[in-house]
Amino acid sequence: MFKEKYSILVCNSWEQLEISVPVCSSLQVPALQLHMSKTAMRASQKDFESALSQVKRLKDPGNEVKLKLYALYKQATEGPCNTPKPGVFDLINKAKWDAWNALGSLPKETARQNYVDLVSGLSSSSDSSSQVKPEADRKQPGYETLVVTSEDSITKIMMNRPAKKNAITIQMYNEIMLALKAASKDDSAITVLTGNGDYYSSGNDLSNFTDIPPEGIEEKAKSSAILLRDFVDCFIDFPKPLIAVVNGPAVGISVTILGLFDTVYASSRATFHTPFSHLGQSPEGCSSYTFPKIMGPAKAAEMLIFGKKLTAAEACAQGLVTEVFPDSTFQKEVWTRLKAYSKLPPNAMRISKQVIRNREKEKLRAINAEESRALQERWLSDECTNAVMNFLTRKAKL
Numbered sequence: 001m002f003k004e005k006y007s008i009l010v011c012n013s014w015e016q017l018e019i020s021v022p023v024c025s026s027l028q029v030p031a032l033q034l035h036m037s038k039t040a041m042r043a044s045q046k047d048f049e050s051a052l053s054q055v056k057r058l059k060d061p062g063n064e065v066k067l068k069l070y071a072l073y074k075q076a077t078e079g080p081c082n083t084p085k086p087g088v089f090d091l092i093n094k095a096k097w098d099a100w101n102a103l104g105s106l107p108k109e110t111a112r113q114n115y116v117d118l119v120s121g122l123s124s125s126s127d128s129s130s131q132v133k134p135e136a137d138r139k140q141p142g143y144e145t146l147v148v149t150s151e152d153s154i155t156k157i158m159m160n161r162p163a164k165k166n167a168i169t170i171q172m173y174n175e176i177m178l179a180l181k182a183a184s185k186d187d188s189a190i191t192v193l194t195g196n197g198d199y200y201s202s203g204n205d206l207s208n209f210t211d212i213p214p215e216g217i218e219e220k221a222k223s224s225a226i227l228l229r230d231f232v233d234c235f236i237d238f239p240k241p242l243i244a245v246v247n248g249p250a251v252g253i254s255v256t257i258l259g260l261f262d263t264v265y266a267s268s269r270a271t272f273h274t275p276f277s278h279l280g281q282s283p284e285g286c287s288s289y290t291f292p293k294i295m296g297p298a299k300a301a302e303m304l305i306f307g308k309k310l311t312a313a314e315a316c317a318q319g320l321v322t323e324v325f326p327d328s329t330f331q332k333e334v335w336t337r338l339k340a341y342s343k344l345p346p347n348a349m350r351i352s353k354q355v356i357r358n359r360e361k362e363k364l365r366a367i368n369a370e371e372s373r374a375l376q377e378r379w380l381s382d383e384c385t386n387a388v389m390n391f392l393t394r395k396a397k398l
């Protein structure tokens, strides 16, 4: 019985296809393309029934995917949406109708193929997520100063120089930019930046000042200002929710860029310190704009000009930190929270972030360029050179 029905369907679909050949030819569809779509349709037809039974064995893929499956199934079996739109308060049926209606006049065969492809993608990801993979397998290759992992729709970028308090070398600036660019395109819903060890980050690695090229310090300052501007631009432009998980003390640029994150969770052990004047330098990371906006000009000046160090509780009271968690339960509480957030509809989160950020993007970029220019000059000053030398020769610590 089943076989009979199946072969009739195949037959019908080929009949339709043969009829469409002259039409397509007259529209000058290349022969190869026509041949490929014939093959794809045959495969789709063959696999559709098995995808239908496979889908019942999948673990719950979430409402968004279920809606996609529903819509493709209806389109594949009934064609374009042909029922009246449910009332505005009939939320579930309206969502289903919207999903089906959105497929417009997608041909039945294409819908079948898309259904099969979607189920096959879900099966392979649910097979792989049901295995407990060792940490090393989830780690993305290609980074030396970071550990980048993706799990539960969260991409985690962890600075990984714990012995140096996660001080940011030139290589680390470049790797963070690469990781952010990759995360902006991957299928994660949210992205996290955090640190390994007892520090979140001690900011710019001061030994970045020692590697002076033969062209001289001016060239180094110039290329460093470009690097800094590009680095901060990556945070300004990052399209998805970006969360800082501040596991310990944070210094310098690791603090200033927090104003560009969407959410900042801090351990009760974290501190926030921007000792720019002590280092003969000036603020970066758009903090000259974001900090006064977040905490008011007076509190911002105390941090950015006088280098006042804030505790986590103070930073939270000033609005720089979203929430502080006790250090003993920090990781558990934060990751439970983030896993719940990562299940929210990713497109809605991305659009919300963009609506918030787009209004300010041009301004932030201009401020970033201006701060980078000011620093380019500062790095050539005696004040800066002496402060860096004092640290490197162990005469001074912050």
Ligand SMILES: CCCCCCCCCCC/C=C/C(=O)SCCNC(=O)CCNC(=O)[C@H](O)C(C)(C)COP(=O)(O)OP(=O)(O)OC[C@H]1O[C@@H](n2cnc3c(N)ncnc32)[C@H](O)[C@@H]1OP(=O)(O)O
Pocket: 163, 164, 165, 167, 168, 202, 203, 204, 205, 206, 207, 208, 209, 217, 220, 221, 224, 227, 228, 251, 252, 253, 254, 275, 276, 279, 281, 284, 379, 391, 396, 397, 398
């Ligand atoms: C021509 C210009 C080129 C510049 C290129 C710049 C590119 C963009 C720059 C953007 C602007 C950014 C500005 C900032 O971030 S300003 C903030 C800079 N950070 C600091 O000044 C912190 C310096 N570190 C300290 O004061 C202390 O280390 C700290 C208080 C953080 C911790 O003290 P603690 O006693 O607990 O630990 P240690 O000092 O023993 O640290 C352990 C080892 O780690 C090394 N370390 C730590 N932080 C840094 C750092 N920022 N730079 C270099 N090295 C760091 C420390 O030396 C120890 O190393 P050893 O074990 O080898 O001694």
